[in-house]
Amino acid sequence: xxxxxxxxxxxxxxxxxxxxxxxxxxxxxxxxxxxxxxxxxxxxxxxxxxxxxxxxxxxxxxxxxxxxxxxxxxxxxxxxxxxxxxxxxxxxxxxxxxxxxxxxxxxxxxxxxxxxxxxxxxxxxxxxxxxxxxxxxxxxxxxxxxxxxxxxxxxxxxxxxxxxxxxxxxxxxxxxxxxxxxxxxxxxxxxxxxxxxxxxxxxxxxxxxxxxxxxxxxxxxxxxxxxxxxxxxxxxxxxxxxxxxxxxxxxxxxxxxxxxxxxxxxxxxxxxxxxxxxxxxxxxxxxxxxxxxxxxxxxxxxxxxxxxxxxxxxxxxxxxxxxxxxxxxxxxxxxxxxxxxxxxxxxxxxxxxxxxxxxx
Ligand SMILES: Nc1nc2c(ncn2[C@@H]2O[C@H](COP(=O)(O)OP(=O)(O)OP(=O)(O)O)[C@@H](O)[C@H]2O)c(=O)[nH]1
Ligand SMILES: [Mg+2]
Numbered sequence: 001x002x003x004x005x006x007x008x009x010x011x012x013x014x015x016x017x018x019x020x021x022x023x024x025x026x027x028x029x030x031x032x033x034x035x036x037x038x039x040x041x042x043x044x045x046x047x048x049x050x051x052x053x054x055x056x057x058x059x060x061x062x063x064x065x066x067x068x069x070x071x072x073x074x075x076x077x078x079x080x081x082x083x084x085x086x087x088x089x090x091x092x093x094x095x096x097x098x099x100x101x102x103x104x105x106x107x108x109x110x111x112x113x114x115x116x117x118x119x120x121x122x123x124x125x126x127x128x129x130x131x132x133x134x135x136x137x138x139x140x141x142x143x144x145x146x147x148x149x150x151x152x153x154x155x156x157x158x159x160x161x162x163x164x165x166x167x168x169x170x171x172x173x174x175x176x177x178x179x180x181x182x183x184x185x186x187x188x189x190x191x192x193x194x195x196x197x198x199x200x201x202x203x204x205x206x207x208x209x210x211x212x213x214x215x216x217x218x219x220x221x222x223x224x225x226x227x228x229x230x231x232x233x234x235x236x237x238x239x240x241x242x243x244x245x246x247x248x249x250x251x252x253x254x255x256x257x258x259x260x261x262x263x264x265x266x267x268x269x270x271x272x273x274x275x276x277x278x279x280x281x282x283x284x285x286x287x288x289x290x291x292x293x294x295x296x297x298x299x300x301x302x303x304x305x306x307x308x309x310x311x312x313x314x315x316x317x318x319x320x321x322x323x324x325x326x327x328x329x330x331x332x333x334x335x336x337x338x339x340x341x342x343x344x345x346x347x348x349x350x351x352x353x354x355x356x357x358x359x360x
Contacts, residue, residue: 001064001065001094001095001275001277001292002037002064002065002066002067002092002093002094003064003065003066003067003093003094003095003096003097003200003271004066004067004069004089004090004093004095004096004097005017005066005067005068005069005096005097005099005202006069006072006086006090006096006097006098006099006124007072007098007099007100007101007120007124008072008101008110008111008112008120008123008124009070009072009111010101010108010109010110010111011099011100011101011120011204012099012101012103012204012236012237013068013069013070013099014036014068014070015204015236015237015239015240016068016097016099016202016204016234016236016240016263017036017038017066017068018240018243019234019236019239019240019242019243019262019263019264020040020066020243020263020264020267021038021040021066022040022243022244023036023038024244035067035068035069035070035071035089036067036068037065037066037067037068038065038066039063039064039065039066040063040064040065040066040264041061041062041063042061042062042063042064042268042279042290042292043061043264043265043268044061044062044279044290046281046290046322046352047059047061047281047288047289047290049326050281050283050288050322050354051288053283054283054284054285054288055285056283056284056285056286056287056288057285057286057287058286058287058288058289059287059288059289060287060288060289060290061289061290062279062290062291062292063292064268064271064292067089067093069086069089069090070086071083071085071086071089072086072124072127081127082127082131087131087194090194091192091194092192093197094197094198094275095197095198095199095200095271095274095275096194096197096198096199096200097199097200097201097202097267097271098121098124098199098200098201098202099202099204099236100117100120100121100201100202100203100204101115101120101204102115102117102203102204102205102206102209102212102216103115103204103205103206103209103236103237104206105206117203117216117219117220118219118223121201125172125174125195126172128174128194128195129169129172129173129174129195131194132165132169132175132193132194132195132196133166133169133170135191135193136162136165136166136169136191136193137166139162139191140159140162140163140166143155143158143159143162144159147159158187161184161187161188164178165178165188165193165196169195173226174195174196174199174226175188175193175195175196176195176196176197176198176199176226176227176228176229177226177227177228179227180196198228198229198230198274198275199226199228199229199230199274200229200230200231200232200267200270200271200274201220201225201229201230201231201232202231202232202233202234202263202267203216203217203231203232203233203234204234204235204236205233205234205235205236206235206237207235207237207238207257210235210257210258210259213233217231217233228274229274230270230273230274231270232263232266232267232270233266234263234266234267235257235259235263238253238257238259239259239262239263242254243264250262272292275294276294276295276296277292277293277294277295278292278293278294278295278349278350278351278352279291279292279293279351279352280293280302280349280350280351280352280353280354280355281322281352281353281354281355282306282354282355282356283354291305291306293305293349295351296348297348297349298345298346298347298348298349299314299316299317299319299343299344299345299346299347299348299349299355299357300314300345300346302317302349302355303317303355303357303359306357309359310357310359313359313360314345314357314358314359315358315359315360316342316343316344316358317342317343317344317347317355317356317357317358318340318341318342318343318355318356318357318358319340319341319342319343319347319349319353319354319355320334320339320340320341320353320354321339321350321352321353321354322352322353322354323352324339324340325339325354327339
């Protein structure tokens with residue numbers, strides 16, 4: 001899974017990227033405005049606990065790749081415009097984090113000259129909508145011509161969906177506001193549209209603005225967030241500084257500044273929620289591991305995430321929920337009280353299930 005960090009110039013994208021990936025970019029590298037990417041381990045206390053119990057040779061956290069994508073420039077007409085490089089980077093992301101700047105900093109002036117959350121959000125949305133409109137217009141034209149020629153049934157089914165999307169965009173609404181089915185989303189995936197991507201708005205505050213965050217959050221909620229949109233609050237500069245400290249020291253500072261949750265934790269929690277993701281575990285002496293899957297996946301599909309062979313040769317899954325396992329203290333005890341179960345392929349996996357796949 002790949003998540004792109006986007007936003008206007010100097011809004012704090014690289015600050016957020018460095019905070020969550022615990023990397024340190026050289027100021028010269030940052031200034032070049034290139035993209036950076038890094039894979040982060042998804043922190044999971046349950047996996048830590050399981051590792052403490054099984055003492056395996058290896059612990060493998062779930063992973064998410066983050067990309068810091070710079071690339072919104074002032075166009076010739078004075079309006080904001082995406083560069084081609086930016087679009088090609090963002091197109092392949094599964095979700096986007098849009099950083100919105102709320103901190104004042106005279107040393108780095110806001111490109112529009114002032115702080116204005118709604119304006120910045122709209123600037124971005126408009127550019128995304130224009131880009132998707134152009135893409136769809138082109139595609140719809142082509143499909144119509146092809147249908148006349150070939151009478152292709154697949155294309156005939158596709159056309160109404162693309163037209164529905166086109167109309168939505170013309171009403172200046174992003175595609176993520178449509179309640180699209182899984183099949184529709186699958187179909188649209190090949191087009192790599194931008195406004196269909198789930199969006200996480202990350203409000204970047206200065207550490208002195210701790211008391212102001214509620215006000216902005218309320219304003220956003222009042223403006224009715226689209227479906228598939230979530231908001232988090234973070235404190236770019238100070239959190240970046242803290243991410244370079246040992247964990248215990250960082251915790252002390254967080255408390256001092258009244259920061260309830262780190263950007264990393266809130267970002268991952270909301271991203272999982274937004275993308276409908278959950279984790280299951282595999283445990284053993286060799287390895288304890290967290291796997292990320294979509295909610296609603298069955299045992300066979302989850303097994304397939306571990307290995308294609310596990311999907312093809314799936315027989316049954318041994319399942320015990322993390323909480324039940326911890327309460328019982330061992331597999332044997334969990335079995336005794338009936339919390340350890342054998343499930344078939346259609347069993348819908350729960351967040352926190354510990355699974356062992358039986359296959360032929
Ligand atoms: N005071 C204050 N400054 C911040 C905060 N977040 C970022 N900055 C500063 O703002 C400047 C821009 O931050 P970056 O993280 O480089 O912003 P960016 O979005 O990556 O910028 P570009 O990649 O150039 O578009 C840096 O000098 C940061 O130190 C914040 O919360 N408070
Ligand atoms: Mg940057």
